[in-house]
Amino acid sequence: MSNRIEEEKSPQIVVIGGGPVGLFTAVQIKILLPQVNLVIYEKHQQYQRNHVLRLNKMRTFFGLPPSLLLKNMIDNLPSVVRTSMLESQLLELSKQLQIPIVHKNIENLNQFSDSRVIIGADGSHSIIRQLVFNNKMEYEKVLKYVVEMKYEVNGQGQKLDFIKYQYRTQKQLKYLVNEHIGTQKENRTPITLHLLIDKQIYEQMKSATFKQPYYLHSHQHLIHKDLLETITIWFNVKKEYANEQRIENSEKITCITLAVYQSSEFVHYNEEKKQYTCLVGDAAFGVPFFRSLNNGILCSKKLSLCIHSCFSEYSSQTYRSGDLLTNLKFALKKTKNELHYLINWNKPLNAYNQYVHALANVEVIFAEKKAALLFATEVVNKITGTVPWQVNKWSPSKVEKFKQTKNDNNESEIIMNDDVDTMEMDDQNYELVQEFDLIT
Numbered sequence: 001m002s003n004r005i006e007e008e009k010s011p012q013i014v015v016i017g018g019g020p021v022g023l024f025t026a027v028q029i030k031i032l033l034p035q036v037n038l039v040i041y042e043k044h045q046q047y048q049r050n051h052v053l054r055l056n057k058m059r060t061f062f063g064l065p066p067s068l069l070l071k072n073m074i075d076n077l078p079s080v081v082r083t084s085m086l087e088s089q090l091l092e093l094s095k096q097l098q099i100p101i102v103h104k105n106i107e108n109l110n111q112f113s114d115s116r117v118i119i120g121a122d123g124s125h126s127i128i129r130q131l132v133f134n135n136k137m138e139y140e141k142v143l144k145y146v147v148e149m150k151y152e153v154n155g156q157g158q159k160l161d162f163i164k165y166q167y168r169t170q171k172q173l174k175y176l177v178n179e180h181i182g183t184q185k186e187n188r189t190p191i192t193l194h195l196l197i198d199k200q201i202y203e204q205m206k207s208a209t210f211k212q213p214y215y216l217h218s219h220q221h222l223i224h225k226d227l228l229e230t231i232t233i234w235f236n237v238k239k240e241y242a243n244e245q246r247i248e249n250s251e252k253i254t255c256i257t258l259a260v261y262q263s264s265e266f267v268h269y270n271e272e273k274k275q276y277t278c279l280v281g282d283a284a285f286g287v288p289f290f291r292s293l294n295n296g297i298l299c300s301k302k303l304s305l306c307i308h309s310c311f312s313e314y315s316s317q318t319y320r321s322g323d324l325l326t327n328l329k330f331a332l333k334k335t336k337n338e339l340h341y342l343i344n345w346n347k348p349l350n351a352y353n354q355y356v357h358a359l360a361n362v363e364v365i366f367a368e369k370k371a372a373l374l375f376a377t378e379v380v381n382k383i384t385g386t387v388p389w390q391v392n393k394w395s396p397s398k399v400e401k402f403k404q405t406k407n408d409n410n411e412s413e414i415i416m417n418d419d420v421d422t423m424e425m426d427d428q429n430y431e432l433v434q435e436f437d438l439i440t
Contacts, residue, residue: 010114011039013307015121016106016128018042020083021281021296022121023090028304030097031065033311040094043105052180053086053293055079060294063301069093083293117307118277121296126283129263133279136264139364143288143371144258145202147175147227149193149216151251157181157189158242165241168393169233171385172402174226176378177234188247193234196378197255201227205255216251223253229403236402260287260367262360267353276310276349278303285360287367295363299356306352 015026018040026040055061061074073089094101109131112118120128129135159181160166170177175195182190201224208214214222216231223231238244262285268277280303281296384390394402 010112011037012115012311013038013117013119014112014115015040015119017120017122017126017281017283018044018101019121019123019281020086020090020293021300022119023087023094024297025119025121025280025300025303026099027070027090027093027097028065028300029307030094030099031067031070032304032308034097036311038099040099040101041104041106042101043103045103052080052082055081056294060297065304069096113273113275116275117310118275119303120277120279120283121281122283124261124282124286126279128277129279129283132268132277133263133265137261138264139260139262139360141261141368142257142259143367144374145197145199146256146258147195147197147201147205147208148254148256149195149231149251150190151216152188152190152247154245154247155187155189156184157191157244160238160242163392165237169237169402170381171390172233172394172399173230173381175230176374176381177230193231195227195230196374197224197227200224202255202257205253208253208255210254214253215249216253217249219253232405233399233402236404258288258371260364261285262364265353266356267349269347269349278349278352279356284356285363287363291363291366295359298359299352302355303349303352306349310348 013029013036015022015038019042022040022042026038029036030038055077057074057077057079064070064074070093073093077086077089091101106122106127109118109128118128118132120126120132122128159179160169175197178194180192180194182192204224205214205222205227208219208222216223220228235244235246239246263279263283266279266284269275270277280299282292284299285295286292287295
C-alpha cells in the first residue's frame with residue numbers, strides 16, 4: 001500500500017483493515033461525509049493475497065454512492081478479478097479521496113478511545129472481534145475438507161475434452177477434481193487443482209499449510225495413498241491427452257477446510273465512551289463459493305449509509321456522478337435505509353446489525369445447501385464409476401497404465417528446470433475457505 005502518513009490523533013472514524021472490503025467501506029463513507037476525519041489502519045505494506053474472485057456486479061454494486069470516481073472504477077472492473085488488481089484500484093481511489101492509511105499492526109484500541117466509530121474489517125481472524133466481541137460466534141461449521149495443488153506447465157495449459165476424457169477419468173478417481181487453468185505468462189501457465197477429501201485425510205495432511213506446503217517430489221511419503229493415486233491418474237491422463245508438460249518440482253500441495261462462521265453480533269456500543277464498534281466483511285461472517293467479497297461489499301454499503309445518518313452534520317449534498325441512473329439507484333437505496341434507520345432511531349446502528357444478521361443467515365443456508373450438492377455429486381460420481389453398464393469408460397488396462405507413476409524417467413511429462421520461479425504461488429495468507437468453488 002502506498003499511502004503513508006503520520007498517524008493522526010483521535011480520528012472520528014477508524015477502519016481497521018485495508019483489504020478490499022475495508023477500503024470499499026472507507027471510500028463510501030468519505031464520499032458521503034467528505035469532512036469527517038477518517039483513517040484506515042493496515043498492518044501490511046503490500047497486499048498479501050493474489051487469488052481470483054468473482055463479482056456479482058449488478059447485485060453487489062447497486063446503490064453505491066454516486067461518485068464519478070467510484071463509478072468509473074466499477075465500470076472498468078471485470079466480473080472475474082484478482083484481489084491484487086482490485087486492491088490497487090481501491091488504493092488509488094482512496095488516495096484521490098485523500099483517505100489516510102497508517103501501516104500499523106493494531107493489538108489494542110486504547111489509542112482510539114475518543115473515536116466515535118471503529119470498524120473492524122480485519123478478516124476472518126479479526127482482532128476487533130476478539131477484543132470487543134470476545135470472539136463469540138453464533139455459528140461455526142466445517143462443510144468440506146479440500147486439498148489444493150498448484151503447479152505450472154510449459155506453454156499454454158489445456159483442459160481435457162469433457163466427453164472423451166474428463167468424464168471417464170473422473171469416474172476412476174477416489175476424489176472429485178476441479179481444475180482452474182490460469183493465464184500464460186513467460187511461456188508458463190499456472191494450474192490449480194481442488195480435490196474434495198474426507199476428514200481422515202485432512203487430519204493426516206493438515207500440516208500442509210500455505211506457509212509450509214507439501215511438495216509432490218519430496219513429500220510423497222506424507223500423502224495418503226488414495227489421494228496420491230488420484231493425482232497420478234489425473235497427471236498421466238493430462239500428459240497423454242492434453243499434451244501437458246509439467247515444470248519439475250512446481251507441484252505445491254496445501255490442505256484446508258471449507259467452512260462457514262458467523263459472529264454473534266456485529267455492532268457494539270460502549271456507553272461510557274459513546275463509541276460504536278462494527279464488524280464488516282470476513283470479520284463479521286464468512287462463507288465459501290466466491291460469495292464473501294460480494295457479501296462484504298453489500299454490508300459495507302449498508303454500514304456507510306447508517307454511519308452517514310449518524311454523522312448528518314458532516315453530510316454533503318455534492319456527491320453526484322452525473323449519471324441519472326446511478327443517482328436514482330442511490331436515492332432508492334438511501335430512502336430505504338432511512339426508513340430502516342427511523343425504526344431504530346434510539347440505536348442508530350442497530351439497522352446495520354439487523355441487516356447483517358439477516359444476510360448472514362441466508363448465506364449460511366445457501367452454503368450448507370451447496371455443500372449438500374457437492375456431497376450428492378461425490379456419491380453420483382462413485383456410483384457411475386462402479387455400475388456394470390458403463391459405455392463411456394476407460395478399459396481396465398488403460399486404468400492400470402494411468403496408475404503407474406512416471407515421474408522417475410525423463411519423458412516429456414516433466415520439463416527439467418533448476419529454478420522454479422512460480423508466478424502465481426505467492427498467496428501465503430490466502431484462505432481458500434472463503435473462495436473455493438466446484439460447481440458453478
